[in-house]
Amino acid sequence: MESEELELVIDDAESSMKKAINHLEAELTKIRAGKANPTMVDGVFVEYYGNPTPITQVANVTILDARTISIQPWEKKMLQAIEKAILQANIGITPQNDGNQIRLFLPPLTEERRRELFKRASGEGEHSKVAIRNIRRDAVEEIKRLQKDGLSKDVAADAEETVQQTTNRYITLVDKHLAAKEKEMMAV
Secondary structure, eight states: OHHHHHHHHHHHHHHHHHHHHHHHHHHHHHSOOSSOOGGGGTTOEEEETTEEEEGGGTEEEEEEETTEEEEEESSGGGHHHHHHHHHHHTOSOOEEEOSSOEEEEOOOOOHHHHHHHHHHHHHHHHHHHHHHHHHHHHHHHHHHHHHHTTOOHHHHHHHHHHHHHHHHHHHHHHHHHHHHHHHHHHOO
8 A cells, every 4th residue: 555655656756857857848949049940939829810829820830941930821811910929929030021921030149149048048957957856855755754654764765765866867867958958059
């Protein structure tokens, strides 16, 4: 009975840590690394028949070249709404509307801008590490509660060690993601 509870605590902790990593990956793809990427407009919502709708559901988003994103709306009347949504999203790129499609031209990254973007990426990494450590703390508190309810000291110590090893593994994963993002940002 108690070993099932213990397994549940450990599995929940690992599952939550995985979610923290998935969130980090999603946030890092939104941070520009110098190359055009359709995910850069993932967080942009367009007013479509009164509902905020992801840009990818009202237009075709494609990459024309390394520094140009093309947004071709399925309905021509959506051009203004898409342009307005991009400006409001404040992604740092001014849309160019030619009457048929919207183009986003990414300016080359300056050294200063790269440092700024990497600082933002590092901040996301730090948020993920904090989330992972909080998950560890909650799991350890739950293990201590189970120990008070009769779980043996040795089993509790082993479980805490397992949670710590899992935490270390996920913290290392955050560092790897940040290193990859930095390499991507600096290689232009």
